[in-house]
Amino acid sequence: MEQIVTMPFMKRRALILAALGLPAFTLVGRAGAGPHYSARLIGGERAGSTWRAGLDITLAKGWKTYWRMPGDAGVPPQFDWSRSRNVKSVTVLWPAPTRFADKGGETVGYKDRVVFPVDVVAEDPGQPIDLALDAFLGVCEIICIPVKLEMSLVQSEPTPADASLIAAFAARVPQKADAEAPFHVASAALVETDGKFDLALRLVGQGFDKDLDIFVEGSDFAYFRSPRPAGEEGLVQLRIDGLKDAQKLKGRQLSLTMTAGDIRLEQDVVVD
Structure with a gap:
């Protein structure tokens, strides 16, 4: 079973x-x-x-x-x-x-x-x-x-x-973030600042500006904190705890669960 x-x-x-x-x-x-x-x-x-x-x-x-x-x-x-x-x-x-x-x-x-x-x-x-x-x-x-x-x-x-x-x-x-979804993640990349790593996600569409949260799965050695705006429209960053080597995440597929108001979506992304 x-x-x-x-x-x-x-x-x-x-x-x-x-x-x-x-x-x-x-x-x-x-x-x-x-x-x-x-x-x-x-x-x-x-x-x-x-x-x-x-x-x-x-x-x-x-x-x-x-x-x-x-x-x-x-x-x-x-x-x-x-x-x-x-x-x-x-x-x-x-x-x-x-x-x-x-x-x-x-x-x-x-x-x-x-x-x-x-x-x-x-x-x-x-x-x-x-x-x-x-x-x-x-x-x-x-x-x-x-x-x-x-x-x-x-x-x-x-x-x-x-x-x-x-x-x-x-x-x-959550439903799959397909072509009919209100928004989706267009890209996912690692960003390093002062020795600390963030996951940078670019969102496209609409509706993600209300109480956005993103939960990340796919890594048993790192934890991703809540998203914060990164200065550009649709760009958010999630601080990563526990990541010492960026190469461990690059190329890895992560599963995202995204909530914003009444919107609940799931999407898999590959980290650039």
């Missing part, structure tokens, strides 16, 4: 806490809760052999969990669907995240509530799907709680509320 797990370069604060023996919470069944969160598997619509489910996480005020690239001080969620039955593959969709800064470092993820839409392909479309999840999450405020989830859900007719909730968060999943 297909399983998608990303483990980028990070100071994994939550994993360190877990290694020190802090308690984890185990949830068995469709739903459960800890002191600062609740989590449940919910069902959505089915189209052909594909059933769209969702992992619904609600967080207490001030608490957060992480995106697949969790910043320089977080831990990415890990999902294992291998206990599922009548399942050929599982694909987790990731709503666009937010960048947070606090005393512990910079993190990328979600506050309040997030639903990860999950596309499940059945081995036998004529039979119901029994979806089972083993997951590890970091749930953090000033401190982090390592959370282990064991949850399951048998496919059935969705409630209108659950189907609507999954659809709302699926609409927040």
Whole structure:
């Protein structure tokens, strides 16, 4: 069965806490809760052999969990669907995240509530799907709680509320920056200033002038901070932490997730 797990370069604060023996919470069944969160598997619509489910996480005020690239001080969620039955593959969709800064470092993820839409392909479309999840999450405020989830859900007719909730968060999943996208990156290059490196991106199109953020994946040895204007219209630079040798990034393909207002896009670029 297909399983998608990303483990980028990070100071994994939550994993360190877990290694020190802090308690984890185990949830068995469709739903459960800890002191600062609740989590449940919910069902959505089915189209052909594909059933769209969702992992619904609600967080207490001030608490957060992480995106697949969790910043320089977080831990990415890990999902294992291998206990599922009548399942050929599982694909987790990731709503666009937010960048947070606090005393512990910079993190990328979600506050309040997030639903990860999950596309499940059945081995036998004529039979119901029994979806089972083993997951590890970091749930953090000033401190982090390592959370282990064991949850399951048998496919059935969705409630209108659950189907609507999954659809709302699926609409927040970034789309490919194709020819019809409001904007895209025309070029990506490294810039060195006083011994420090920036990733310079040239944006073309419209709509990127409102609350622009860009999250960079594709390097396990460097972290890219938030974009800042670079003097020319459409040109932004992202400071790179952890990069000592520019040759390690030149020619490398990076995946960009870009948010600006209600626009959410994905694009792969090659660094000049």
